[in-house]
Amino acid sequence: MLPDRIPADAALFLDFDGCLVEIAPTPDAVRVPPELPPVLSRLHDRLGGAVALISGRAAGDLRRFLPGFPGAVAGSHGAELSLPGQPVRPVMAADGFDVARLQDRVRQLAAPHPALLVEPKPHGVVLHYRAAPDLGGWVTQAMIRLAGDYPMLALQPAKMAVELRPAGAGKDRALAGLMAQPPFAGRLPVYAGDDLTDEAAIAEAQALGGFGVKVGPGDSAARHRLPDPAAVLRWLEDAA
Numbered sequence: 001m002l003p004d005r006i007p008a009d010a011a012l013f014l015d016f017d018g019c020l021v022e023i024a025p026t027p028d029a030v031r032v033p034p035e036l037p038p039v040l041s042r043l044h045d046r047l048g049g050a051v052a053l054i055s056g057r058a059a060g061d062l063r064r065f066l067p068g069f070p071g072a073v074a075g076s077h078g079a080e081l082s083l084p085g086q087p088v089r090p091v092m093a094a095d096g097f098d099v100a101r102l103q104d105r106v107r108q109l110a111a112p113h114p115a116l117l118v119e120p121k122p123h124g125v126v127l128h129y130r131a132a133p134d135l136g137g138w139v140t141q142a143m144i145r146l147a148g149d150y151p152m153l154a155l156q157p158a159k160m161a162v163e164l165r166p167a168g169a170g171k172d173r174a175l176a177g178l179m180a181q182p183p184f185a186g187r188l189p190v191y192a193g194d195d196l197t198d199e200a201a202i203a204e205a206q207a208l209g210g211f212g213v214k215v216g217p218g219d220s221a222a223r224h225r226l227p228d229p230a231a232v233l234r235w236l237e238d239a240a
């Protein structure tokens with residue numbers, strides 16, 4: 001079912017890849033539609049500043065793609081927070097391991113397979129197999145084995161990728177944390193996202209009396225659905 005117009009008392013939480021931008025062959029190849037930044041700015045004004053991005057991406061990465069975005073950004077699945085005008089800060093960095101060493105170990109794993117792509121993150125690492133889908137099973141097993149050495153990290157399957165991220169992080173916790181503070185507190189949480197990692201945040205938004213919007217195909221607990229990022233943009237434009 002298509003979502004209604006975004007209510008004026010909404011707190012709007014948006015995923016990035018697959019929701020605001022189409023999935024691309026590599027993380028750096030995504031294209032931000034030119035209409036998107038002004039629409040996000042207008043919505044930010046209209047909703048009293050209660051618009052945030054909640055993404056698996058590093059927060060700095062998101063600020064680079066949307067440099068003028070005036071709202072809050074929760075990055076690395078909520079392990080980092082970037083409030084407007086403030087530097088990115090860790091919310092729950094996983095302690096007790098050397099992140100550079102972990103990233104080196106993943107690079108070594110990937111070395112025999114040049115089509116694999118290693119994406120280092122401030123608190124973890126992603127191994128992408130979009131350019132070699134046949135290696136998906138191998139990547140998953142290799143990352144599961146590696147995860148055994150890192151109890152403070154959680155294995156996060158994603159679209160054509162497997163990630164190790166801080167075990168305590170989660171988009172649901174990021175949403176709950178923002179909803180506890182101004183300008184989000186007291187508003188109706190609305191969360192839109194396309195991936196498995198978004199389901200916890202969709203459930204959290206709905207548990208707090210709001211609603212979730214699943215973008216694209218696949219099972220979801222969301223009450224509403226939009227087919228793709230182009231439809232998300234139209235939905236945002238209608239309310240901006």
Ligand SMILES: O=P(O)(O)OC[C@H]1O[C@H](O[C@H]2O[C@H](CO)[C@@H](O)[C@H](O)[C@H]2O)[C@H](O)[C@@H](O)[C@@H]1O
Pocket residue numbers: 015016017018019022023024025026027028030054055056057058119126128130158159160161163195197
């Ligand atoms: O939470 P999101 O904003 O949806 O971010 C999830 C992950 O997105 C990126 O990877 C995915 O998108 C890439 C670009 O379209 C694609 O090439 C890749 O196959 C997808 O898995 C990003 O690179 C990750 O860090 C995010 O966790």
